[in-house]
Structure formats: structure tokens, C-alpha cells
Amino acid sequence: MTESMSAGLAQEVAAAVEQLRRITVQVRTRRAATGAGILWNVAESEGRGLVITNAHVVPGNQATIELNDGCAMRARVVARDSKRDLAALEFEPGPAMVSMVIREPQTLRVGELVIAIGHPGGLVGAAALGIIHGAESAPEGRTPRWIRADVRLAPGFSGGPLADATGRLVGVNTMIQGSLALAVPAAVVEAWVEHSHALVAP
Amino acid sequence: MSTVLQSLSTELADAVETAGRAVVAIHARRRIPASGVHWRPGVVVATHHTINRDENITVTLPDGTTAPATLAGRDPSTDLAVLKLAGQNLPAATLRSGTPPTVGELVIALGRPGPSVTASWGVVSRVDGPWRTWHGAEIDSLLRLDLAIYDGFSGGPLIDAAGRVLGINTSALARGVPVTIPVATVERTVSELLERGSIRRAYLGIGTQPVRVPESLARKLELKSDVALLIVSLESGGPADRDGLLLGDVLLELDGAAVNDPTDVLAKLGGDRVGRPIAARVIRGGQVKTLQLTPGERPTSRAA
Numbered sequence: 001m002t003e004s005m006s007a008g009l010a011q012e013v014a015a016a017v018e019q020l021r022r023i024t025v026q027v028r029t030r031r032a033a034t035g036a037g038i039l040w041n042v043a044e045s046e047g048r049g050l051v052i053t054n055a056h057v058v059p060g061n062q063a064t065i066e067l068n069d070g071c072a073m074r075a076r077v078v079a080r081d082s083k084r085d086l087a088a089l090e091f092e093p094g095p096a097m098v099s100m101v102i103r104e105p106q107t108l109r110v111g112e113l114v115i116a117i118g119h120p121g122g123l124v125g126a127a128a129l130g131i132i133h134g135a136e137s138a139p140e141g142r143t144p145r146w147i148r149a150d151v152r153l154a155p156g157f158s159g160g161p162l163a164d165a166t167g168r169l170v171g172v173n174t175m176i177q178g179s180l181a182l183a184v185p186a187a188v189v190e191a192w193v194e195h196s197h198a199l200v201a202p
Numbered sequence: 203m204s205t206v207l208q209s210l211s212t213e214l215a216d217a218v219e220t221a222g223r224a225v226v227a228i229h230a231r232r233r234i235p236a237s238g239v240h241w242r243p244g245v246v247v248a249t250h251h252t253i254n255r256d257e258n259i260t261v262t263l264p265d266g267t268t269a270p271a272t273l274a275g276r277d278p279s280t281d282l283a284v285l286k287l288a289g290q291n292l293p294a295a296t297l298r299s300g301t302p303p304t305v306g307e308l309v310i311a312l313g314r315p316g317p318s319v320t321a322s323w324g325v326v327s328r329v330d331g332p333w334r335t336w337h338g339a340e341i342d343s344l345l346r347l348d349l350a351i352y353d354g355f356s357g358g359p360l361i362d363a364a365g366r367v368l369g370i371n372t373s374a375l376a377r378g379v380p381v382t383i384p385v386a387t388v389e390r391t392v393s394e395l396l397e398r399g400s401i402r403r404a405y406l407g408i409g410t411q412p413v414r415v416p417e418s419l420a421r422k423l424e425l426k427s428d429v430a431l432l433i434v435s436l437e438s439g440g441p442a443d444r445d446g447l448l449l450g451d452v453l454l455e456l457d458g459a460a461v462n463d464p465t466d467v468l469a470k471l472g473g474d475r476v477g478r479p480i481a482a483r484v485i486r487g488g489q490v491k492t493l494q495l496t497p498g499e500r501p502t503s504r505a506a
Contacts, residue, residue: 005206012207111218111310111321113211131214131310133352134320150322150350165211179322179350 016115017127019167023100024117024160025051026066026124027075027089031059036118036160037089038172039067040193042097049093051075052189053159054085054174063089067097068125079196084184085174086192100161102186103168110134113165114149116173116181118157128152132170133180143191146182147171153181214323217365218310222319224295224367225312225358227262228271228285230255235262237313237358238285239370240292245396246285247388248357250276251374253283261285263292266317275395279339279403280383281372284395295359298366299385303345305329310361311347311371311380315354324349335375338403338468338500345369345382355380402473405500407440408433410453410464415485423490429462430454430485441498448486455483471497 027037035057041050051065058077066072075089109132116128130151149162153176162171162183171183224240228248236252238261246261253259259271269290276283303309303326313320330344347360351373359367360382369382394401410431420428431453436443453461456470457480470480479494 008206009210012205016207109215109219110222110319111215111323113207113214131321131323133322134318148320152350165205165208178352180352 013115013127013129016163016165016167017117017125020115020117020127020161020163021068021125022098024068024125026119027051027053027057027159028064028066029058029060029062032057034119034122034156035158036156036173037065038159038161038169039097039099040088040189042093042099047092049091049097049099050078050193051089051091052172052193053087053089054172055080055082055087056085057159058087058089065089065091079193081192081196084188084192086172086184086189088193088196100163100169101167102190103164103170108132108147108164108170114151114162114170115165115167116149116151116153116157116160116162118153118160118173120154120156122156126156128157130181143185143187145185145188146174147185148177149181149183150179151181152179157181213363214310217361217363218312218319218321220365221295221310221312221359221361221367222314223264223293225264225314225319226287226292227314227316227354228252228259228357229261229268230259234315234354236354236356237315239295239357239359239367240287241295241297241388241392243294244287244290245274245392246271246287247370247392248283248285249370249372249374250278250281250283251372252356259285261287262314262317263290264314264319275399275401277339277391277395277401279335279337279401280341280387280391281335281374282370282383282388282391282395284392295367296365297385297389298362298368299389302343302384303329303360303362303368308363309347309349309368310363311349311351311355311358312361313352313355313358315352320352320354322350322352322355334465334468338471339401340387340469341375341383342386343384345384346376347371347380347382349380351380402476403500404471404473404475404497405440406442406447406467406471406495406497407437408442408447408467409435410461410467412463413452415452419485419488423485425454427454427460427462431461431464431467433484442495445495446493447482447484447495450486452485453482454485454490456480471500 037053075091238248328346
């Protein structure tokens with residue numbers, strides 16, 4: 001690799017991380033340590049926004065979310081699924097907020113680069129770079145339960161995004177298994193949000 | 203828009219896909235399968251420590267089908283085993299044997315501990331010259347890795363960013379630390395195992411421990427080195443026992459070369475030494491004595 005290429009690579013990783021930080025929030029509750037969350041949907045016109053995180057990050061019904069720019073607000077748990085370890089929080093979106101873009105499912109390849117953002121040990125907006133380790137095999141046409149990534153995570157990454165090299169969401173970081181990270185596939189989250197959002201729609 | 207980051211991502215995935223076509227799952231133990239590499243047409247290389255039985259071995263091919271394989275031979279000292287796979291139309295791995303890996307080079311460890319291929323990435327953390335395993339095999343180059351290992355990783359290939367194989371990974375040669383057996387060592391071992399079914403190594407049937415020879419004695423006997431090897435175990439009826447070596451002898455030299463470490467003994471016991479006497483200088487009862495020791499062929503489980 002030439003010098004200019006690795007310099008370009010470093011800049012691009014930094015830019016991708018910066019972009020992902022804007023869709024990653026801190027999720028704070030009194031009962032659990034700070035976790036991460038993803039700005040899923042920010043419909044300012046409707047006056048409601050949605051953050052997705054892990055169910056284990058929000059044990060109660062309320063949480064405080066803090067955006068990358070330091071803006072904090074109250075959020076309310078509107079859906080929870082302990083089996084999939086997912087929770088949806090509703091909040092009042094402010095101006096100039098962006099939400100994430102989902103990677104098309106079924107196209108993930110073993111070996112491709114992934115970036116995780118989280119807040120390990122209170123270090124806000126930390127990044128980890130890794131590769132897709134393997135997908136759990138699933139019956140034909142079904143989405144696997146977990147995406148396995150070879151990326152070094154710590155507990156504060158829970159609920160945060162796992163994204164590909166273009167910054168599109170691949171999964172929600174949920175568990176650490178040995179040296180591997182397990183993420184709920186974005187397609188699973190999407191289907192779950194659609195299903196449970198219908199239940200909580202006003 | 204194609205950026206450097208995206209190109210790298212695509213290249214890594216391409217490398218995994220290409221090299222993964224020659225990586226198979228080996229079913230030869232309880233619990234999870236291990237990995238193997240289709241090294242030459244019809245020949246699969248795996249690790250010895252993950253093959254717990256000599257028969258009823260099956261492999262899962264990249265297309266998901268399962269095929270029977272026969273064990274052609276195994277070598278505990280390099281932790282390699284060779285399997286034969288008949289009648290399969292599978293590409294053989296592309297080997298990189300010309301340019302050795304360098305420290306800091308981006309590498310991927312592939313495995314197939316199930317139907318699909320798995321990968322972890324990292325860098326080569328150490329490249330050194332030849333080394334000897336505790337079972338006595340000489341490995342052409344020491345390759346240590348900075349990457350995460352996982353269940354079923356042993357027997358899989360270490361590949362470069364272009365998908366070329368740099369060697370076979372194992373966690374059994376260095377106390378769980380991942381090392382890669384370089385292509386040259388694998389090639390040599392595969393050829394010998396295919397030819398003979400085992401790796402021929404000479405042995406004496408001794409266990410040794412380095413000791414310091416007292417300065418006065420070293421001066422009196424005019425020794426070149428003050429460290430020698432105390433014979434702490436002697437296999438009853440083994441080659442050294444038959445040739446008159448005694449427990450408590452202190453081994454100074456083999457074939458005129460000083461021995462300071464047990465690996466110095468292993469270095470003298472290549473396959474070509476079987477049946478050819480070695481001159482051994484020892485201290486016995488305060489006197490230097492020379493014995494002729496004739497190594498036998500080593501049974502698979504013995505070290506020196």
C-alpha cells in the first residue's frame with residue numbers, strides 16, 4: 001500500500017466514524033450503566049423520533065438520551081423485546097438530526113470491514129474497526145439470528161451501531177462472545193420495529 | 203463512489219471468498235469440527251491435534267456437501283495431518299511460497315468450523331528464523347500473529363490480503379498462542395507423509411536437563427562450555443540405555459558439538475540419523491568418557 005493510500009484510508013475511517021457518531025446516542029438510566037443507541041427514525045414533522053437500543057440497556061420505562069452534540073432529552077420506552085434484546089425509545093426530535101441508513105440485507109460478505117461505535121467505560125463515541133467473522137447459518141431466505149464480527153468491543157458498546165465501510169447499518173451490537181461481537185442483524189431490527197411500531201402508533 | 207475504505211473492504215471479502223473455496227470442515231472429533239485446507243488436488247492438510255480418530259473422518263466441502271476422507275498420515279511434532287479426498291472437483295489453495303510474510307502485514311485467518319467460512323483479521327506480529335517444536339520438528343520460520351483465535355480455527359489457512367495461503371494455523375504448538383506453520387514446512391511434511399505415512403525421526407530414549415558444571419571441574423577437564431545436560435531419565439531398553447549411557451551422566455557433546463539445551467539434542471536427531479552412531483562425550487564420576495550411541499527410529503509419542 002502506498003503512503004497516500006494509507007493516509008487516505010485513515011482519513012476515510014475518521015470521516016466514517018464522525019458520520020456514525022452523529023447517529024449514535026448515549027442511553028442513560030438510573031439502574032443501568034450507560035449504553036449506546038441508534039437514531040432510527042427522526043421525523044421532525046411528526047414530532048416523534050425513535051431510538052433503538054438493547055433491552056438490557058434500558059431496564060425501566062424511561063431513559064435520558066444524549067446526542068453527539070451534547071443535547072440531552074427524555075425518552076420513553078415504547079416497545080421492548082427481551083428475547084431479541086431490543087428496545088425502542090420515543091423522543092421529541094430537534095432540528096438538524098439525522099437518522100441511520102440500513103444496509104440491504106442478504107449482501108453481507110465474510111471479511112468485509114465493519115465499524116462499531118459505543119461508549120465503553122464512559123468514553124463517549126469510541127470506535128472499533130473489524131471484519132465480518134461469519135453469519136450464523138439460517139434456513140433458505142431467512143435472516144440469521146446473529147451477525148458475528150471480529151471486532152474488539154466492551155460493555156458500553158451495547159445497543160450501538162455496527163456499520164459497513166459506507167456507513168450503512170449492518171446490525172445492533174448486543175453481546176460479546178470470547179473475542180467476537182454478536183449483533184442483531186439490521187433486517188431483524190427493521191422487521192421488529194415495523195411490527196411493534198404499529199402497536200404503539202398514536 | 204468507490205473510496206479506499208470501500209475498496210479495502212471489498213478486497214478483503216474477495217480474498218476470503220477466493221481462499222475459502224479451498225477451506226473445508228474436518229469432522230474427526232467430538233464437539234465442533236475443525237478446519238482443513240485443500241492443499242493439492244485430492245490432498246487436504248489439517249492439524250494433528252484436532253483429528254482424534256483415524257477412521258470415519260468426513261469433511262464438509264464449501265458447497266455444503268459432506269464427503270469421506272482417509273487419513274494418509276500424521277506428524278505430532280509439526281501438528282500436521284494429511285487426508286486424502288477422492289473424486290471431488292475442488293480448487294486447490296493458491297500458495298504464497300516465494301515472498302515470506304513481514305511483520306505488520308495484514309493477514310486473515312480462515313476457518314470452517316461448520317458449514318460456512320469464518321474469518322478473523324490481524325497482523326503478523328513476529329517473523330523469525332527456524333525453530334524447533336517441543337516434539338523435535340524443525341519449523342522453517344516462526345510466524346506469530348496478532349489476531350483473535352476461535353474454536354475450530356486450527357487447521358485453517360493464514361492468508362494475505364490477496365487470498366494467498368501463507369501457512370496453516372494451529373493453537374497446539376505454543377501453549378494456545380496462535381502460530382502459523384509456513385508453506386515450506388507444510389510442503390515438506392505433506393510430501394513425506396504421503397510417501398511414508400509418518401515422519402521418520404531418530405531418538406535416543408533420554409530426558410535431559412541443563413546443569414552448570416562446577417568451575418573447578420570444568421577447568422580440570424578443560425571444557426569448552428560450563429553448561430551441559432544432566433541425564434534425568436533413561437528409557438529402559440531404549441537406544442541410549444543399550445549403548446551404556448547411565449542415569450546421572452552429564453552430556454557434554456554430541457558429534458563434537460557442545461549441547462547446552464535439550465533442543466540441541468533434538469537437532470542432532472533428524473530422520474537420517476536412525477542407525478548411524480553418534481559420538482557422545484559425557485562426565486561420569488568426575489572423568490570424561492566417550493560413548494558411541496546408535497539412535498533408533500522414534501515411536502510417535504516420544505520426544506528425544
